[in-house]
Amino acid sequence: MKLLVAEDDPRLLKTLLHIFQKNRFSADGVPNGEEALSHGRTGEYDGIVLDIMMPGMDGLRVLQCLRREGIETPALFLTARAEVSQRVEGLDCGADDYLPKPFHTTELLARVRAMLRRKAAYLPDLLTLGPVTLNRSTYQLIYQDKERALSGREFQILEMLMLAPGTIFPTERIITHLWGWDADVDTSVIWVHISNIRKKIAALHAPMEIRFIRNGGYTLEVQA
Secondary structure, X not given: OEEEEEOOOHHHHHHHHHHHHHOOOEEEEEOOHHHHHHHHOOOOOOEEEEOXXXXXXXXXXXXXXXXXXXXXXXXXXXXXXXXXXXXXXXXXXXXXXXXEOXXXXXXXXXXXXXXXXXXXXOOOOXXXXXXXEXXXXXXXXXXXXXXXXXXXXXXXXXXXXXHOOOOOEOHHHHHHHHHOOOOOOOHHHHHHHHHHHXXXXXXXXXXXXXXXXXXXXXXXXXXX
């Protein structure tokens, strides 16, 4: 799952990104409402965590704009504004939840998980492609009652490929999806993760293959 986090306090933004990434979310961070709106419009995120009080365009206006444009990405307001009237205002703007600061990490993660479960296009725990299953809860790849555990990055890459079999994903797109727009990640890191996934697929004798298309990228093929 990929999150967009908008927070103007750089220390808190860094903390939030650390919390989410440590708990196996991909997360991009932006420091203001204008960038939150720009990123939110891409439709690449499964959820948005928005501060309300940001300079320039605040979180309320960001979400109002996204909802007017038909973008239904679930959103949670994380803010110091805790009065009932302010919470109602945030929810009326189209937010799915509202968590006042200061917050406990466990509650934040629980609310984000609950928010993602309420998606209209909620993805089930089991992602099945042909005879192969990817368990989103346990990060296990399953074929004919055999299973192999995946690391967090391996899981994120394989999930991305399984959601769009046959699609060619350039290495740069995979890096952006996993680490964010401004990531300084060598392409060899993706090769290592792909190599590890291939070994686990081979160990299961699963009828799927990750192929590299020259001048294109990686694609997942599944045999009937």
